[in-house]
Amino acid sequence: MIERICIVGAGVIGSLFAGHLASVCDVSILTRRREHADALNREGLRVSGRSERQARVAATDDPAALEPFDVAIVATKASGLRPAAASLQGRFPDATVMTVLNGIGAEEIVREHGPWPIVSAVTFMSGTRHTDTHVEYILDTETWLGPYETTPFERVRELADTIVACGLRAEALPDLRPAQWSKLIFNAAVNPVAAMTGLPHDPHFSAEHEPTDLGHLVHGLVDEGKAVATAAGIELHDDPWEMNVLATRRGSAHYPSMLEDVDARRETEIDLITGSLLREAERTGVPVPLHAALHALIRGKEASWEQDASVRRQATPTGGQ
Amino acid sequence: MIERICIVGAGVIGSLFAGHLASVCDVSILTRRREHADALNREGLRVSGRSERQARVAATDDPAALEPFDVAIVATKASGLRPAAASLQGRFPDATVMTVLNGIGAEEIVREHGPWPIVSAVTFMSGTRHTDTHVEYILDTETWLGPYETTPFERVRELADTIVACGLRAEALPDLRPAQWSKLIFNAAVNPVAAMTGLPHDPHFSAEHEPTDLGHLVHGLVDEGKAVATAAGIELHDDPWEMNVLATRRGSAHYPSMLEDVDARRETEIDLITGSLLREAERTGVPVPLHAALHALIRGKEASWEQDASVRRQATPTGGQ
Numbered sequence: 001m002i003e004r005i006c007i008v009g010a011g012v013i014g015s016l017f018a019g020h021l022a023s024v025c026d027v028s029i030l031t032r033r034r035e036h037a038d039a040l041n042r043e044g045l046r047v048s049g050r051s052e053r054q055a056r057v058a059a060t061d062d063p064a065a066l067e068p069f070d071v072a073i074v075a076t077k078a079s080g081l082r083p084a085a086a087s088l089q090g091r092f093p094d095a096t097v098m099t100v101l102n103g104i105g106a107e108e109i110v111r112e113h114g115p116w117p118i119v120s121a122v123t124f125m126s127g128t129r130h131t132d133t134h135v136e137y138i139l140d141t142e143t144w145l146g147p148y149e150t151t152p153f154e155r156v157r158e159l160a161d162t163i164v165a166c167g168l169r170a171e172a173l174p175d176l177r178p179a180q181w182s183k184l185i186f187n188a189a190v191n192p193v194a195a196m197t198g199l200p201h202d203p204h205f206s207a208e209h210e211p212t213d214l215g216h217l218v219h220g221l222v223d224e225g226k227a228v229a230t231a232a233g234i235e236l237h238d239d240p241w242e243m244n245v246l247a248t249r250r251g252s253a254h255y256p257s258m259l260e261d262v263d264a265r266r267e268t269e270i271d272l273i274t275g276s277l278l279r280e281a282e283r284t285g286v287p288v289p290l291h292a293a294l295h296a297l298i299r300g301k302e303a304s305w306e307q308d309a310s311v312r313r314q315a316t317p318t319g320g321q
Numbered sequence: 322m323i324e325r326i327c328i329v330g331a332g333v334i335g336s337l338f339a340g341h342l343a344s345v346c347d348v349s350i351l352t353r354r355r356e357h358a359d360a361l362n363r364e365g366l367r368v369s370g371r372s373e374r375q376a377r378v379a380a381t382d383d384p385a386a387l388e389p390f391d392v393a394i395v396a397t398k399a400s401g402l403r404p405a406a407a408s409l410q411g412r413f414p415d416a417t418v419m420t421v422l423n424g425i426g427a428e429e430i431v432r433e434h435g436p437w438p439i440v441s442a443v444t445f446m447s448g449t450r451h452t453d454t455h456v457e458y459i460l461d462t463e464t465w466l467g468p469y470e471t472t473p474f475e476r477v478r479e480l481a482d483t484i485v486a487c488g489l490r491a492e493a494l495p496d497l498r499p500a501q502w503s504k505l506i507f508n509a510a511v512n513p514v515a516a517m518t519g520l521p522h523d524p525h526f527s528a529e530h531e532p533t534d535l536g537h538l539v540h541g542l543v544d545e546g547k548a549v550a551t552a553a554g555i556e557l558h559d560d561p562w563e564m565n566v567l568a569t570r571r572g573s574a575h576y577p578s579m580l581e582d583v584d585a586r587r588e589t590e591i592d593l594i595t596g597s598l599l600r601e602a603e604r605t606g607v608p609v610p611l612h613a614a615l616h617a618l619i620r621g622k623e624a625s626w627e628q629d630a631s632v633r634r635q636a637t638p639t640g641g642q
Contacts, residue, residue: 193618193621196517196618196621196622197618197621197622197624197625198621198622198625198626199621199622199624199625199628200628202628204621204624211599211613212596212599212613212616212617212620213617214617214618214620214621214624216613216617217613217614217617217618220610220614275533278532278533289541289610289611290610290611290614292532292533292537292538293538293541293611293614293615294614295533296533296534296535296537296538297514297517297518297535297538297618299533299535300514300517300518300519300520300525300535301517301518301519301520303518303520303525303535304518304519304520305519307520307521307523
């Protein structure tokens, strides 16, 4: 019986879980910022949009102050994963830890910090964070859960049932990797291209009429990713190219998080998304030159932010080259 | 004897030629904008920096008003080349036309519009355009000239001598293509990467220590370009990778023009630079997936500018994907 859930990281996804789960469990939240925890304790957490909730939560930025929990849901950004896992180290070894991050490999990082049974998850939900205590629920799509290592499937199912009971959509799968890899390849093909071009995920991403259309690049990235999946023995749950085509045919173009990160000059999740594909490619000996190119370009973009305006002004201006 | 030179396109390079050549020839200038021509006629053209000049020039935006000339130097941006060549059509068939644009293929486009003897040129000069009538001369590097088709080498040499006589650096080469291709491959490797990342041409472009360092991508682009050159029967004048390494070791980082174009949201020269390499690659059957990827990314970036802020705000915001 799951009665106490700790949400680690209260970004969009963490807040959506916390805001809903509080209607069926005791929810605690571990935040990075003290003032975020204070605001949550004072005002609670509001969900608007696809559902309306006003949740009471117990938030803290101090891992030592956490009350015991049955399940921790780690929903940080890639850059916050290691500190989050480290902050749980030594705490509540009987609890189950669920990871719901982009990319693959989050489970290994959690495992380095404790012996908890781990549940892998990918989510297709999306939302907008309006304030520290208000999140809007936009796409009410599913979260898929699966066992990691020897975690009993029964525990996965129990957690999925709890998530469904609180009003979100979830499904327990005996093997999550096919879905995780489908989403990984989709994200690795779409996110860096959006971040580089400044385009939201619109019909450019599936256009293949002209030889220089962007869809060829996205398709090439998908094909490289599929070759890695095949070499890793993964049979994909969904074809990432079809996911891409379908998504670009929706009415409104989705604004991928890596594009938001680049616009805000925040460190991107390239290492968890493209990086994990590059690591699997190296392990399996599959060449992925296009993913390597996008990885290098995004890292170059991040490096450019370190060069402030004054350095840029000192750069030699040019004409003709 | 070259006595009358018409400069077509008064950007940085055109202005540097006009400002210097006016000390040894009659110089006319064909501009795109009327007010640019008016300002040049009223104020003349000032060169500062590596040399100081105050040139008297006869400018017009009306091709029909051009006085006869012995040589036309076409120094437009890629996007201005076709209209410029069309504006010369039917005029002064005894004149020689020199093209000094990025990439390769400018000569063919000029040829479509007239039977003039053509001189190919690449320039390594650079400068900054301060106003319509003031250009700063920054890098006083060479311009290389060579015959196109059956243009006599003697005419190339005469033009190079005239350029040297006016205070610029120039050299006549019996075959320009090795130099043109070296510069093309260098530009195709450096310009789009700078434009995508926002980095000036700094040591990131030659870094190959870590597997994800940007130098690997630049090196891969250079290697693809060299394979195309080899297939096209060109023996390169300089190794583009060495050009890249040397340039990134100069004290101050160069700010490539395509990065300036992207920052200013101007259409880039991708089609003349990377595009001409892609066309040669297709003709010779050499695969160039990295150049195709950069071409698609730059085109995607250009397409993103068509989406104004309001469209972007309507795009579905997200968390978690």
